[in-house]
Amino acid sequence: MSAIQGARERARTEVTAAIKSEARRQLAEQGAAKLSLRAVARELGMVSSALYRYFPSRDELLTALIIDAYDAVGAAAEGALTTHPGSDPVARWTAVCQAVRRWALAHPHEYALLYGSPVPGYSAPRDTVAPASRVGMALLTVAREARAAGLLRVPDAATWPPSVLADARTLADGLEMELPAPALAGLVAAWAQLFGLLNFELFGQFTNVVEAREEFFAVSVGTLARAAGLCSPEGIAAEDPDAPGYDTVPEDPQARDADAATEIARRFGQAGA
C-alpha cells in the first residue's frame, strides 16, 4: 500500500483522488442531488465510462465522500478536545459542539449528506460506521473525563426504563467504555438533540425564528451538557441542584384554568388536512 508500487498504481490513486476532489467540489457547490458522474468526468477531461474504472457506481462515489466527510467532522470535533483543554466538562462539551457547528456551516452540503435524509439507494456500509461515530466518541470522551473528575452527575436509574438501560449497557460494552448506563443514555439523547439544533439551523427551520444563531446555539448546548449530567467544577455547583431536566419540583401548584382545552379546539380544531 505504502511502498512505491509502480507508476501504474500511483497513477490510479492519483486519479482516484482527483475524482474525489472534483466530486467534493461539485458536492460543496450544488449539493449531493446534483452531483453528476458525467460532469465530474467532463471537468477532469475524461469520458464518463472511464470513471467506472475507479468507482463502480455513483453511490459508491457518494459513499466515499460520506466517509471523508464523517472523518472531517470527526476530526474537527476531536480537534476541539485538544485545542480546548481544561477541567470544565461543560466548556469542553461546548467546544466540541461549536467545532461541529463551525464545520457544518463551512460545509453545509456535506453536512446535509451526513445528517440529512438518507440518499435514495444508500445503505450505510460497514465502512461508514467507524468514521460516523467519531463525533459521538468525542462527546463521550468529555463525559468520561468528567466522570473521572467527579463532575458527572449520574441520574437515578429509575429515570430510564430497563430496556433503555440494557441498550446503554451493551453499547458501553461494545465501546469498552465504563460509563453508568443511565448517564450513557442521557448522553445519547443529548448527542441526538445536538444535531436537532444543527439541522434546524442549517436546513432553514430557524428562519424568522432565531436570528442570533451563534448565541442561541452556545446556550442551548450548554444546557444540553448539564441535562446530560456534566457539571462545571465548583462555584457554579450551587446552581446544579436545580439544573434542568431532573428533579424539578413544581413550585406553584396552583390550580387550573382549564378551559384551555376548548380554546385549543377553537384555534386548531377545524384545521384538518
Add this chain to the structure above:
Amino acid sequence: MSAIQGARERARTEVTAAIKSEARRQLAEQGAAKLSLRAVARELGMVSSALYRYFPSRDELLTALIIDAYDAVGAAAEGALTTHPGSDPVARWTAVCQAVRRWALAHPHEYALLYGSPVPGYSAPRDTVAPASRVGMALLTVAREARAAGLLRVPDAATWPPSVLADARTLADGLEMELPAPALAGLVAAWAQLFGLLNFELFGQFTNVVEAREEFFAVSVGTLARAAGLCSPEGIAAEDPDAPGYDTVPEDPQARDADAATEIARRFGQAGA
C-alpha cells in the same frame, strides 16, 4: 370556489388531486429522489407533457406534497392535544411528541422531505411556512396552557443573551402569543431538539445504539419538556410508575406502531449494496 363551477374546473381539481395522490404514493414508496413526473403520468394513463398543465415543474409538485405533509403532521400534533386533554403539561407535551413520532414512522419518506436535507432546487415558498409551523404551535399551546395554570417555570433572563431574548420577543409578537422571552427561547430549543431525536431514529443513526426506541423517545421528550420549563402538577409525578408515559402508550386512531417500525426498516433498510 365551492360552487359547481362547470365540469371543466371540476375535472381540473379532480385530475390535480389524482396527480398528487399518485405522486404521494410513489413518494411514500421510493422517496422523493425517485419521484418521477413521467412515472406519475404513466401510472395515470396520461402523457408526461399533459402533467405540466397542472404543475409547472417537478419542484412545484414536490412543494405541494410538502405542504400537504406539513399539514398532515401538524394535524397529528394538534389531534394529540384534543385526544389527550388534562392538566399535566408534561403529559400533553409528550402526547404531542409521540403523535409526531407516530406520523413520522408511518410516513418516513414524507418526514424526510420535511425535516431532512432540503431538496436541490427547492426554496421554501411562502405557502409552506404556515403549515410548517403547526407542530411548533401545538407545542407552544401546551406551554401557554402550562403558564396559565402556573405550571411553566420561566428561566432566569440571564440564561439567554439579550440577542436571543430579542429574537424571542419579536417571535412572540409575531405570533401574538404572551410568553416570557426566556421561556420561549427554551421552548424553541426543545422544539429543535425533539426533531433531533426523531431524525436520528428515522435516519438510522440509532442503529446498534438505541434499540428500545419507543421508551427512549418517551423519556427523552419528557426530560425535554421539563428542561423547557414545563412542570407536572403536584408532586406525584416525581415518582416514576406512570411518569413520563413510556408504559402508557396512548391509543391513537392512526397508531399501527409495530407495523410502522418494520415498515421503515424495510424501506430505509440495509440492503447490502
Add this chain to the structure above:
DNA sequence: CAACAACGAGAGCAGTGCTCTTGCGATGAC
C-alpha cells in the same frame, strides 16, 4: 354558432447513470 382558451398527445432536446465493445499502451514473463 363562432371565437377562444384549456387540454391531451406526440415529437424532440439535453441531460443522466450505466453497460459493452474496441483499441491502445505500459507491464511483466519468457
Add this chain to the structure above:
DNA sequence: GTCATCGCAAGAGCACTGCTCTCGTTGTTG
C-alpha cells in the same frame, strides 16, 4: 528483447429523466 497480458480510455448505445414546443381536439363563453 519479444510478445502476450492486462489496465485503461474512448466511444456508442440503452433506458431513463425534466422540460419545451407544436398541433389538433374539446369544452366554455360571448
